[in-house]
Amino acid sequence: GESVGLHLPTLSVQEGDNSIINCAYSNSASDYFIWYKQESGKGPQFIIDIRSNMDKRQGQRVTVLLNKTVKHLSLQIAATQPGDSAVYFCAGDPSGNTPLVFGKGTRLSVIA
Amino acid sequence: EAQVTQNPRYLITVTGKKLTVTCSQNMNHEYMSWYRQDPGLGLRQIYYSMNVEVTDKGDVPEGYKVSRKEKRNFPLILESPSPNQTSLYFCASSLSARDIGQYFGPGTRLTVT
Numbered sequence: 048g049e050s051v052g053l054h055l056p057t058l059s060v061q062e063g064d065n066s067i068i069n070c071a072y073s074n075s076a077s078d079y080f081i082w083y084k085q086e087s088g089k090g091p092q093f094i095i096d097i098r099s100n101m102d103k104r105q106g107q108r109v110t111v112l113l114n115k116t117v118k119h120l121s122l123q124i125a126a127t128q129p130g131d132s133a134v135y136f137c138a139g140d141p142s143g144n145t146p147l148v149f150g151k152g153t154r155l156s157v158i159a
Numbered sequence: 160e161a162q163v164t165q166n167p168r169y170l171i172t173v174t175g176k177k178l179t180v181t182c183s184q185n186m187n188h189e190y191m192s193w194y195r196q197d198p199g200l201g202l203r204q205i206y207y208s209m210n211v212e213v214t215d216k217g218d219v220p221e222g223y224k225v226s227r228k229e230k231r232n233f234p235l236i237l238e239s240p241s242p243n244q245t246s247l248y249f250c251a252s253s254l255s256a257r258d259i260g261q262y263f264g265p266g267t268r269l270t271v272t
Contacts, residue, residue, distance in 0.1 A: 081261075090163075090249050090263030091202070136202065147261070149194075151201035 070137035079140035163264035182250030
């Protein structure tokens with residue numbers, strides 16, 4: 048079955064630096080991935096998604112990179128701000144017709 | 160405002176006392192689901208619903224029931240809660256299971272003593 052996990056449970060970055068959060072998945076048939084941000088006391092919030100026919104997708108200050116060869120995706124946050132402090136989850140679609148599988152999350156702490 | 164609402168937000172109850180956590184969305188979404196979130200385990204899906212009157216088990220359905228009589232509502236029912244169901248619960252909805260991102264509710268923190 049699908050497993051989706053993140054490489055590091057915590058990440059600390061200086062304000063203004065770029066952040067990179069990594070995620071690996073196991074099922075090569077997975078074709079849809081989402082990154083979520085969860086702030087303390089709130090539900091997960093959609094950030095950006097990517098389908099397997101793409102290698103890169105950009106949003107406002109965020110970029111997701113997908114490497115299907117090594118089954119790895121990353122979330123890059125440019126010019127990290129204190130408001131970016133949260134837990135970030137990647138989620139993958141294991142088969143196309145079943146719901147997403149969530150990773151355990153990486154806690155991003157921004158140092159002012 | 161597009162949103163998913165859950166009630167109650169906090170609940171402390173005792174073992175065996177039936178409870179229902181309500182979930183409602185105002186976006187006419189077809190797909191709704193329930194998750195529980197536990198430290199070190201991340202988000203795990205309990206049940207999901209592709210549409211009205213269609214529900215399916217997720218990864219951890221034991222001890223839970225759901226119903227989908229209307230498109231907007233998807234209540235989670237614990238017939239006989241036990242302490243291992245103490246958790247943070249999230250309801251989510253999206254246009255379809257594979258559509259762009261899911262909207263999550265604010266969460267319900269349940270404690271079963």
